[in-house]
Amino acid sequence: MKILVCISHVPDTTSKINFTEGDTKFDKNGVQFVINPNDEFGLTRAMWFKEKQGASVDVVNVGEADTEPTLRKALAIGADNAIRVNTPAKDGFQVAKELAKVAQDGGYDLVIAGRESIDYNGGMVPGMLAKLLKANFVNTCVSLEVEGDKATAIREIDGGKETLTTSLPLVIGGQKGLVEESDLKIPNMRGIMMARKKPLNVVDPIGAEEKTSADKFEKPAPKGDVKLIDKDNLDELINLLHNEAKAI
Amino acid sequence: MSVLVYIESENGKFKKASYEAASYAKGVADQLGASVTAVTINAENNEVLGTYGVSKVLQVNNDQLSKFNADAYADVIAQAAKNEDAKVVVLGQTANDKYVAPIIAVNLEAGYASNVVALPESTSPFTVKRNAFTNKAFNFTTISSDVKIVGVAKNAYGVKENETSAAVEDFSPSLDASDFSVNVESVDKATDKVTIADAEIVVSGGRGLKGPENWDMIENLAETLGAATACSKPVSDMGWRPHSEHVGQTGKPVAANLYIAVGISGAIQHLAGINASKYKVVINNDPEAPFFKAADYGIVGDAFEVVPQLNEKLKEFKANNA
Numbered sequence: 074m075k076i077l078v079c080i081s082h083v084p085d086t087t088s089k090i091n092f093t094e095g096d097t098k099f100d101k102n103g104v105q106f107v108i109n110p111n112d113e114f115g116l117t118r119a120m121w122f123k124e125k126q127g128a129s130v131d132v133v134n135v136g137e138a139d140t141e142p143t144l145r146k147a148l149a150i151g152a153d154n155a156i157r158v159n160t161p162a163k164d165g166f167q168v169a170k171e172l173a174k175v176a177q178d179g180g181y182d183l184v185i186a187g188r189e190s191i192d193y194n195g196g197m198v199p200g201m202l203a204k205l206l207k208a209n210f211v212n213t214c215v216s217l218e219v220e221g222d223k224a225t226a227i228r229e230i231d232g233g234k235e236t237l238t239t240s241l242p243l244v245i246g247g248q249k250g251l252v253e254e255s256d257l258k259i260p261n262m263r264g265i266m267m268a269r270k271k272p273l274n275v276v277d278p279i280g281a282e283e284k285t286s287a288d289k290f291e292k293p294a295p296k297g298d299v300k301l302i303d304k305d306n307l308d309e310l311i312n313l314l315h316n317e318a319k320a321i
Numbered sequence: 322m323s324v325l326v327y328i329e330s331e332n333g334k335f336k337k338a339s340y341e342a343a344s345y346a347k348g349v350a351d352q353l354g355a356s357v358t359a360v361t362i363n364a365e366n367n368e369v370l371g372t373y374g375v376s377k378v379l380q381v382n383n384d385q386l387s388k389f390n391a392d393a394y395a396d397v398i399a400q401a402a403k404n405e406d407a408k409v410v411v412l413g414q415t416a417n418d419k420y421v422a423p424i425i426a427v428n429l430e431a432g433y434a435s436n437v438v439a440l441p442e443s444t445s446p447f448t449v450k451r452n453a454f455t456n457k458a459f460n461f462t463t464i465s466s467d468v469k470i471v472g473v474a475k476n477a478y479g480v481k482e483n484e485t486s487a488a489v490e491d492f493s494p495s496l497d498a499s500d501f502s503v504n505v506e507s508v509d510k511a512t513d514k515v516t517i518a519d520a521e522i523v524v525s526g527g528r529g530l531k532g533p534e535n536w537d538m539i540e541n542l543a544e545t546l547g548a549a550t551a552c553s554k555p556v557s558d559m560g561w562r563p564h565s566e567h568v569g570q571t572g573k574p575v576a577a578n579l580y581i582a583v584g585i586s587g588a589i590q591h592l593a594g595i596n597a598s599k600y601k602v603v604i605n606n607d608p609e610a611p612f613f614k615a616a617d618y619g620i621v622g623d624a625f626e627v628v629p630q631l632n633e634k635l636k637e638f639k640a641n642n643a
């Protein structure tokens with residue numbers, strides 16, 4: 074089985090989010106970038122397919138040269154090859170079209186992407202990619218087994234789970250549950266050394282066009298101070314929840 | 322021209338999120354001088370959508386669609402959009418909406434903006450405000466394609482009544498075998514519990530509760546309030562609670578009316594996921610806990626004392642205000 078894992082390069086979850094150039098650009102200053110958490114779960118599941126079922130695992134990112142350390146980290150975790158499509162990621166459609174070209178050229182059986190990236194929270198690349206490839210698609214995937222060309226997946230729905238069967242080629246939008254938190258691998262020295270020698274191929278974009286543009290950003294209004302309520306005066310809380318918040 | 326809205330139903334019934342999507346579609350239609358057409362799948366009572374400004378309903382009744390199926394549902398919605406020559410397609414942001422929207426986008430060659438929190442700032446260019454960076458910021462996105470898809474975030478625009486009379490018509494999309502290549506084998510859903518996605522109120526517990534054996538008080542409080550229960554990440558990682566209750570940046574997002582955090586410190590990754598909730602209450606014995614900076618109401622105290630007392634008082638309140 075040939076697996077392609079789509080890696081989005083996002084600010085670490087603890088990052089303070091700031092903007093520059095009149096709030097039109099995300100301020101990368103002092104921000105550490107990581108593999109999107111949803112993709113890390115997917116990549117780790119791909120490693121399982123590699124170890125147990127002899128799958129090959131490539132990783133891909135659509136982005137400029139500054140995303141390469143993130144791809145190297147994916148190689149250090151155990152991916153065989155990395156591909157970088159050399160163009161800035163502009164919107165879900167453009168990224169999905171660039172990824173579709175890579176997926177087609179490579180003849181992958183399974184494409185693992187994340188449910189959403191934690192920067193723009195688009196939640197659109199995996200579904201678009203699946204449709205562009207005319208492949209089957211399972212979103213919010215929390216479990217995946219593959220036997221031959223048959224796949225069984227569990228998807229999270231609002232308030233529960235659904236078990237699905239389908240066949241390859243398949244694209245998933247994965248998330249936590251695909252593997253446990255404790256299965257995530259921190260690359261060791263050997264992995265990091267090996268990753269330096271693994272291929273990271275830079276390919277030219279097809280020049281897909283975007284359909285949306287993120288023009289401007291705004292931070293939420295600063296929050297007013299918390300109203301502290303004495304623990305011996307819980308009626309006051311109930312009063313506020315009823316009359317002020319109108320929440321009960 | 323019309324604005325098309327997909328109205329989700331469950332077992333034939335509409336939900337609050339459905340009425341929110343309809344209300345939003347009416348808002349956009351007013352800006353554009355257009356009318357709202359809804360498409361529903363195996364739903365009952367389609368006339369009720371008139372209350373929220375829908376003037377026409379395309380009702381699809383088809384046994385093949387009795388179970389949700391993303392490809393087939395997306396196909397139905399895209400065909401309805403073409404049928405109506407819709408330039409704007411509105412959906413909610415339930416798990417199913419998020420599953421179908423990108424597929425519709427490809428079917429219609431349309432740009433898609435998800436997690437939208439307000440009516441367009443302008444319709445030409447078509448610019449909407451959306452949540453980004455997991456609620457740490459807003460982003461204004463312009464959709465430049467001819468057809469535009471908008472996913473409306475839960476509890477952001479709200480339900481707005483706009484009395485119209487809805488003409489209900491049958492709509493028979495053409496489906497083909499390729500729409501059914503992902504099959505639902507089984508659904509496992511607790512029907513007696515309020516889900517985090519649907520809940521108006523969420524009661525959430527953190528590591529401050531010390532162990533799974535202490536969750537009764539969270540469940541009791543939730544029951545009194547008709548709330549869903551949730552937890553912080555370490556609580557689900559340690560197996561005290563199921564993963565499905567994990568909320569935050571890497572768990573489920575919460576956009577409830579009221580979020581009550583018990584024994585949760587308020588780490589940035591936790592807050593990011595729950596910040597879209599309107600009112601936040603924190604109960605924590607450490608006045609320095611960061612959650613106090615994010616909350617509307619706070620109680621400094623031992624959860625083991627405060628929560629049971631609060632529950633008793635709320636029961637009384639409910640009994641007097643029933």
Ligand SMILES: Cc1cc2nc3c(=O)[nH]c(=O)nc-3n(C[C@H](O)[C@H](O)[C@H](O)COP(=O)(O)OP(=O)(O)OC[C@H]3O[C@@H](n4cnc5c(N)ncnc54)[C@H](O)[C@@H]3O)c2cc1C
Pocket residue numbers: 086110526527528529530552553554555556567568569570571572583584585586587588589590591594604605606607610622623624625
């Ligand atoms: C990549 C990444 C992603 C993450 N994603 C998430 C996420 O999605 N969701 C999430 O929740 N976390 C997430 N985290 C973890 C997050 O950083 C925190 O570690 C976590 O939220 C802390 O959980 P907690 O508040 O339950 O525990 P703690 O931080 O240990 O806080 C416990 C709190 O309970 C209080 N307390 C103790 N005893 C009592 C008592 N008797 N009465 C009242 N209060 C009491 C304490 O004062 C303390 O404030 C993520 C971390 C990383 C690195």
Ligand SMILES: Nc1ncnc2c1ncn2[C@@H]1O[C@H](COP(=O)(O)O)[C@@H](O)[C@H]1O
Pocket residue numbers: 078079080081082109111112133134135136162165168185186187188189190191193194195196197198199
């Ligand atoms: N620039 C990118 N390069 C490679 N994969 C991406 C990129 N952007 C998004 N993805 C993939 O698509 C998923 C969902 O992203 P999004 O639709 O942007 O929320 C991510 O988890 C990645 O797997």
